[in-house]
Amino acid sequence: MTKPILYSFRRCPYAIRTRLALAHSNIDCEVREVELRNKPVSMLQVSSKGTVPVLCLQDGTVIDESVDIMAWAATHGHSKLDRSELAHALVAENDSSFKSGLDRYKYFDRHPERSQDYYWSRLHPFLEKLDQALVPSQTNSTDMFLMTPESSLLDWAICPFVRQCYFVAPDRFDALELPRLNSWLHNQLNAPVFIKLMHKRPFWYAQGDASYSLLEVL
Structure with missing residues (x-):
């Protein structure tokens, strides 16, 4: 193994955040796109969880939690990233109550005890909290980022x-009328790296089978 191997899935938010952190840390790796209904045996052999992302390092270390991969990237990359941002309360709330509510909102038919409108309403407070946490960029007044005046691990998480x-x-x-949050989201999604x-x-x-080099596609 000449570089780390990342098992990923393009649309998985946990995998997206790790690819962003690795890319912004300028850490190259071999990315293997996983079909979630037909997971590779090699991935299951190193991580019995069976979920992406999974990062396999050259020394045999396996990291299979997205925040842990982001933290590793922050301390091993060529860019100066503050891994302490990953301990922010916004990340904890995002990964717990917001993600749980988001799953119910997206897959409301699997949770018929409440309506989709109800699940949507339960997401409002966190989205409003994010809107209030946005800080203008010091270099471009139209850009905003979470808690700091530049894009960071917190945004990518x-x-x-x-x-x-x-x-x-x-x-x-x-229709939520959170223009700052909407602008932040679209700026993030339209960034060339993203x-x-x-x-x-x-797959x-x-x-x-075909894999790809993370940095070569940027």
């Missing part, structure tokens, strides 16, 4: 989940 929320029903999201990391790739099942 949370953006993929807000993206998922947005695409459930864009008109409903826009766009390139979201290109569709062929990887076993040795010989």
